[in-house]
Amino acid sequence: MKSITTKPIDWDGIKRELSGIEIITDPVQVAKLSLDYYHFSPILQTKLKHKKGDLVVRPIDETEVIKIAQKCVKYKVPLTVRGAGTGNYGQCIPLHGGVILDTTRMNKIPSIKPGVAIVEPGVKMAAFEKISTDIGWELRMVPSTYRTATIGGFIGGGSAGLGSINYGQLRDRGNLHAVRVVTLEDEPRVLELRGDEVQKVNHAYGTNGIITELEIPLSPLYPWAEIIVVFDDFTSAAKFGQALSDSDGLMKKLVSIHAAPIPSYFTALSSYIPKGKHCALVMLAEFCLEPFQDLVGEYNGQITYHKTTEEGNKGTNIAEFTWNHTTLHARSVDPNITYLQTFFFTLDLVEQMYAHFGDEVMMHLEFLRVGGKAIPAGLQLVRYTTEERLNEIIRYHEERGAFIANPHTYILEDGGRKTIEPEQLQFKKMVDPYGLMNPGKMRAWMEK
Ligand SMILES: Cc1cc2nc3c(=O)[nH]c(=O)nc-3n(C[C@H](O)[C@H](O)[C@H](O)COP(=O)(O)OP(=O)(O)OC[C@H]3O[C@@H](n4cnc5c(N)ncnc54)[C@H](O)[C@@H]3O)c2cc1C
Helix, strand or coil: CCCCCCCCCCHHHHHHHCCCCEEECCHHHHHHCCCCCHHHCHHHHHHHCCCCCCEEEECCCHHHHHHHHHHHHHHCCCEEEECCCCCCCCCCCCCCCCEEEECCCCCCCCEEECCEEEECCCCEHHHHHHHHHHHCEEECCECCCCCCCEHHHHHHHCCCCECHHHHCCCCCCCCCCEEEEECCCCCCCEEEEEHHHHHHCCCCCCCCCEEEEEEEEEEECCCEEEEEEEECCHHHHHHHHHHHHHCCCCCEEEEEEECCCHHHHCHHHCCCCCCCCEEEEEEEEHHHHHHHHHHHHHCCCEEEEEECCCCCCCCCCHHHHCCHHHHHHHHHHCCCEEECCEECCCHHHHHHHHHHHHHHEECEEEEEEECCEEEEEECCEEECCCHHHHHHHHHHHHHCCCEECCCCCCCCHHHHHCCCCHHHHHHHHHHCCCCCECCCCCHHHHHC
């Protein structure tokens, strides 16, 4: 392995060689574009708040990306790619300074056809769907940040979201068809990865090449209605969530369950969720409403809000209270709240944890498909006290069979993946021989 040089970096030379490409050097702007939503974690807050890059470049196409890659290799400067910077674990925060490559001007959509589209990485998901829905298609899954987040950033750092109840996670075969990546070799190349090969860069935090184009599968668009159902007890709400997720005859996009007192953090929804109630936030095909009402009745729920498809963008958007937006709302009321990401696999385990932790770990579930089965994944809200206690809570879950994708670390392997596929490490050796891409994030590389 070759290493990053310790010689002082000739920033003036780099800027000169990058002339023609938009460069941001204003320190306030650079500092802002160095960070993401790492502050959801009190542990990352202290570790990352002072990290920043030296300059930001904003290429408009692949040719400019290649030029930036060449200069970073020539000067042995770290390069960190950034989409909209909405990641939660400091994925796009440069630990060792260097160049930040902001993709948001690479926002062209070369092709959208029924079932598949080709996009540049900086395309924002909501902007994409404004166009794709005109021909009756939408993205298979989106994070709750879909209005601002980029497609490249979702692939680089995201995992699942609205739509995952039907299509699983981003890493599942078929959810990403192909990518083009620019390497950081002495002579940067453009590689096209198709099929299973895409896993070499999927969810790699931008450590394995710069994605310049993606081919993504789409989902047929249904007339989604937004619905809130309230329940007197959490068990009924959770069982309702599982039953709805398992109901193959009911088309849905979102099954999000919140134990009291979480709904009390949803100020804009307060008139629909009486104090002390537990709730389900659901996106359901409008034409499934009648059988859905029967299911609600079976679990003693009560529908308190129904926004029809025609009402579209009017009023409140319930998606922005689900997934990690739940944490955002809770933290805006109580900044001491943080969160966990947990695969429970069964409702029994959910119930056990709910009973054990009470108000310290407030239960928030998102249902998604894993290996063909609908399972509850927790994005529980935690009343944070100390790092030791947080680790104790994590351990308690793990010892009882839950899988925690720890959101309090910026290391790839210590978060969701736990291990790096050998092929990802092999690929990094080839495409980033100097270890310049987002250095400090891939443990396997550092240990090597
Ligand atoms: C309130 C809130 C709610 C959220 N909800 C969800 C959710 O429902 N589901 C979910 O999965 N995530 C969620 N997230 C996390 C994040 O918003 C999403 O993962 C989002 O898709 C990231 O997109 P971005 O453009 O902001 O990426 P960034 O944060 O800018 O980047 C993410 C990672 O991808 C890498 N990257 C970006 N572009 C490229 C590229 N072109 N080539 C190579 N690497 C690249 C970056 O280096 C970084 O490591 C949430 C975050 C917040 C703050």
